[in-house]
Amino acid sequence: MPRRLTLAAAQLGPIQRAEGREVAVGRMVRLMEIAHRRGAEVVVFPELALTTFFPRWYEEDLAAADQWFETAMPSNATAPLFEAARRYGIGFHLGYAEKTPEGRRFNTAIYVHPSGEVVLKYRKVHLPGHAEYAPTRHVQHLEKRYFEVGDLGFPVVRAPVGETQANIGMMICNDRRWPEAWRVLGLQQVELVMLGYNTPSLNMENRGFEAHHLRVFHSHLSIQAGCYQNACFAAGVAKAGVEDGHELFGHSIIVNPQGEIMAQATSWDDELIIADCDLSMCELGRGTIFNFAAHRRPEAYGRITGQVGSVAPPVWSPAHG
Amino acid sequence: MPRRLTLAAAQLGPIQRAEGREVAVGRMVRLMEIAHRRGAEVVVFPELALTTFFPRWYEEDLAAADQWFETAMPSNATAPLFEAARRYGIGFHLGYAEKTPEGRRFNTAIYVHPSGEVVLKYRKVHLPGHAEYAPTRHVQHLEKRYFEVGDLGFPVVRAPVGETQANIGMMICNDRRWPEAWRVLGLQQVELVMLGYNTPSLNMENRGFEAHHLRVFHSHLSIQAGCYQNACFAAGVAKAGVEDGHELFGHSIIVNPQGEIMAQATSWDDELIIADCDLSMCELGRGTIFNFAAHRRPEAYGRITGQVGSVAPPVWSPAHG
Numbered sequence: 001m002p003r004r005l006t007l008a009a010a011q012l013g014p015i016q017r018a019e020g021r022e023v024a025v026g027r028m029v030r031l032m033e034i035a036h037r038r039g040a041e042v043v044v045f046p047e048l049a050l051t052t053f054f055p056r057w058y059e060e061d062l063a064a065a066d067q068w069f070e071t072a073m074p075s076n077a078t079a080p081l082f083e084a085a086r087r088y089g090i091g092f093h094l095g096y097a098e099k100t101p102e103g104r105r106f107n108t109a110i111y112v113h114p115s116g117e118v119v120l121k122y123r124k125v126h127l128p129g130h131a132e133y134a135p136t137r138h139v140q141h142l143e144k145r146y147f148e149v150g151d152l153g154f155p156v157v158r159a160p161v162g163e164t165q166a167n168i169g170m171m172i173c174n175d176r177r178w179p180e181a182w183r184v185l186g187l188q189q190v191e192l193v194m195l196g197y198n199t200p201s202l203n204m205e206n207r208g209f210e211a212h213h214l215r216v217f218h219s220h221l222s223i224q225a226g227c228y229q230n231a232c233f234a235a236g237v238a239k240a241g242v243e244d245g246h247e248l249f250g251h252s253i254i255v256n257p258q259g260e261i262m263a264q265a266t267s268w269d270d271e272l273i274i275a276d277c278d279l280s281m282c283e284l285g286r287g288t289i290f291n292f293a294a295h296r297r298p299e300a301y302g303r304i305t306g307q308v309g310s311v312a313p314p315v316w317s318p319a320h321g
Numbered sequence: 322m323p324r325r326l327t328l329a330a331a332q333l334g335p336i337q338r339a340e341g342r343e344v345a346v347g348r349m350v351r352l353m354e355i356a357h358r359r360g361a362e363v364v365v366f367p368e369l370a371l372t373t374f375f376p377r378w379y380e381e382d383l384a385a386a387d388q389w390f391e392t393a394m395p396s397n398a399t400a401p402l403f404e405a406a407r408r409y410g411i412g413f414h415l416g417y418a419e420k421t422p423e424g425r426r427f428n429t430a431i432y433v434h435p436s437g438e439v440v441l442k443y444r445k446v447h448l449p450g451h452a453e454y455a456p457t458r459h460v461q462h463l464e465k466r467y468f469e470v471g472d473l474g475f476p477v478v479r480a481p482v483g484e485t486q487a488n489i490g491m492m493i494c495n496d497r498r499w500p501e502a503w504r505v506l507g508l509q510q511v512e513l514v515m516l517g518y519n520t521p522s523l524n525m526e527n528r529g530f531e532a533h534h535l536r537v538f539h540s541h542l543s544i545q546a547g548c549y550q551n552a553c554f555a556a557g558v559a560k561a562g563v564e565d566g567h568e569l570f571g572h573s574i575i576v577n578p579q580g581e582i583m584a585q586a587t588s589w590d591d592e593l594i595i596a597d598c599d600l601s602m603c604e605l606g607r608g609t610i611f612n613f614a615a616h617r618r619p620e621a622y623g624r625i626t627g628q629v630g631s632v633a634p635p636v637w638s639p640a641h642g
Binding site: 119120126127128149159167174178181183184186187188205206207217224229258260281286290295296297298302304308309310315318 | 434436438440441446447448449470471474475476477478479480481486488495498499500501502503504505507508509510511526527528530531532535538539542543545546549550578579580581602604605607609610611612613614615616617618619621622623624625626627628629630631632633634635636637638639640
């Protein structure tokens, strides 16, 4: 029996460093209103959706970065999102920088029920980049400076979405490139992955081996493979366009359990894309080729949890070389 | 510094049930000769390359299937492959059904050095299909009947290929859809994955949810994602065309560490494709975005080795539903 969800991905154009949260929140409320008019039941916003992607800026003193972090959710600045959710009966996903009462910092995402209650919180596990100022880099990527590794694992919860229920999980940005993250969600029967990202169009560290035009391909490849191999839908939602002088590649997508792209943003600005998702599509893969109970072989996977980095293989030489 | 390998994937057209091994071996020797003329240093042949894809046929008595199995490698029938390797100075990968002296049966692949020595042996871990005759299926897929789960793990070895050295690993067919298999190889710094397959063009069990035209897409998606996420090359090599009345989709590919398809077979017959692979391309991903030591988080991956099948997530309900 079909289980239909009308899902929207709300890409955001750039948010400049000088712009306050009210600018971003105002744009997001407008996108929620459009989503409502188009019949969407859930809206997914990007990673760190309230501010510029600040890990490109170095602060010697961590406290000087506090301006980018939320200490409460909702807050005065973000309350309009929660009000719009109630007004329109829409659930929403939001990425933001979280500072806890204990002073811990995380790259965080939440899914909020139309009632305004937080259904699920996730803190980014795969932090890319580096922790110290890197003088040889053209652009800094200081996520390892500003955030701790997420301490919530990859949680999945079954929750109401629209008129049905879905098993919801989350990833943030770089997580999407790690099949381990997808699989941990898949092992909890995830049906819908909400995934925000901010990814530069140019890899200035490519050493001549990664053509810039492959950047979007790599993002889509990872999301499409993750959906196919775990029989789930995903909304991969970006910030896009030239932010603080640096271009983010956008190209937000909604993907089905066959790995097909159902909708794609093609502007570098605020843009809403929508897809009708039949969650019962997850059952085919889960019951046949990716029936984990029938086919997985964890006894051969020991290295995945048993080691962090890679190890060099043994060397073979011909007997009569 | 570039480390160049001229790599060939030798797709095979169909091998009918009535055809003896000498037919397939003769065709493979011809492909090795072509590969030599074109400057290839390594040739990769498909899974179960010596016979028809026999797991589509049910035998009540396993002993009746012995005709499909090799009890020695090389044997009189396969010796011409080893001779061609020596003659042309080409290493080759071969998939075959193996019956051990103890009577154990495996879906096996080997990589043979031009000297004729076996460098690496792999036995398929992810056996698809089922063990008993399935009366509701249009086509049987009895790999779980005819083969034991491979007992060699996913080994990688550093070995001479052409004028350089490469870290070589293997998968067989359905393994390619499992990111765990790719990652276990990646954790051993694999640079070249040799991967043979036999995959039907039609999924007769698709229940209306998997369009037939997506079958090649799924195969390529899995290989391309595996190469990108583990910074390695792969030769994914098929049998193709109508075999015993059943169509295999072919579309063999060679893929680079950026996930790009470098060469693709487009016939449903014997076809050689070649690519110049610079193995030093593996270093970019391995040293940056997929620097495992810097970025992996095994503490969040426990479910991957800790459970086989999936588990249902907890249910969330609104406080004021």
